[in-house]
Amino acid sequence: MTERAGSPRPPLAERASPRIKICGLTDPAAVDAAIAAGADMIGLVFFPPSPRNLSLDAGAVLAERARGRAGIVALTVNAEPALLDRIAETVRPTLLQFHGKESPETVAATRTRLGLPVMKAIGVATADDLEPVAAYRDIADHILLDAKPPRDATRPGGNGAAFDWSLLAALDRGLPFMLSGGLTPENVSDAVTVVRPWAVDVSSGVESAPGQKDVSRMSAFVASVRRASETLAAV
Numbered sequence: 001m002t003e004r005a006g007s008p009r010p011p012l013a014e015r016a017s018p019r020i021k022i023c024g025l026t027d028p029a030a031v032d033a034a035i036a037a038g039a040d041m042i043g044l045v046f047f048p049p050s051p052r053n054l055s056l057d058a059g060a061v062l063a064e065r066a067r068g069r070a071g072i073v074a075l076t077v078n079a080e081p082a083l084l085d086r087i088a089e090t091v092r093p094t095l096l097q098f099h100g101k102e103s104p105e106t107v108a109a110t111r112t113r114l115g116l117p118v119m120k121a122i123g124v125a126t127a128d129d130l131e132p133v134a135a136y137r138d139i140a141d142h143i144l145l146d147a148k149p150p151r152d153a154t155r156p157g158g159n160g161a162a163f164d165w166s167l168l169a170a171l172d173r174g175l176p177f178m179l180s181g182g183l184t185p186e187n188v189s190d191a192v193t194v195v196r197p198w199a200v201d202v203s204s205g206v207e208s209a210p211g212q213k214d215v216s217r218m219s220a221f222v223a224s225v226r227r228a229s230e231t232l233a234a235v
């Protein structure tokens, strides 16, 4: 994850296959399977309403399992500074994912205070929802574009909901971003082909039940991403 938000996107032929993040891992076997499948990053959720929520101790165990083999992303939602401090100390993530209503000031202050890169998630349902990208792109290290949650959702992400990718045509082509929201082994090749994101992120789409990762779906997801990028590179 060396590219900064705002750096120019390389021409397609020179671009590597999108990075792959598999989020919401809850046990060591799933961490091993995600990395064996080819995930570049694993996501650990610290948000109690989520079926993928981890205690700090459980998160630390999974992080140690992945360290040196994949990036370790700690996902929080409007977390208090004290919790973020504990996560930084105990879990030692390589990237913080902010999936709530964290302001640009909070993102910037936390990044400086903890000395960790930060990815800010922005929920998208209409073209207007892309407006906040401008306020975060030079503050956050990465931007994550996810579907806005359904009205009755108990969490702001991880709902398996997709959004209309054609809205992203309005974005500055120089912005590398991670795409999420309802991605699956079945639709991710279309997503890569149409959206051409810097990275893709999946949780529900590679599960057999909420919080239970499915080994064959994780492998199929990674294979679909790789196939789509090979096809693009050959064009």
Ligand SMILES: O=C(O)c1ccccc1N[C@@H]1O[C@H](COP(=O)(O)O)[C@@H](O)[C@H]1O
Residues within 6 Å of the ligand: 023, 024, 043, 045, 047, 050, 051, 052, 075, 077, 099, 144, 146, 155, 156, 157, 158, 159, 160, 161, 180, 181, 182, 183, 201, 202, 203, 204, 205
């Ligand atoms: O995974 C969760 O439980 C979660 C909880 C709270 C905020 C975000 C969460 N996950 C993120 O949501 C998106 C989309 O997930 P899905 O593939 O549609 O299930 C992804 O970025 C996860 O990191």
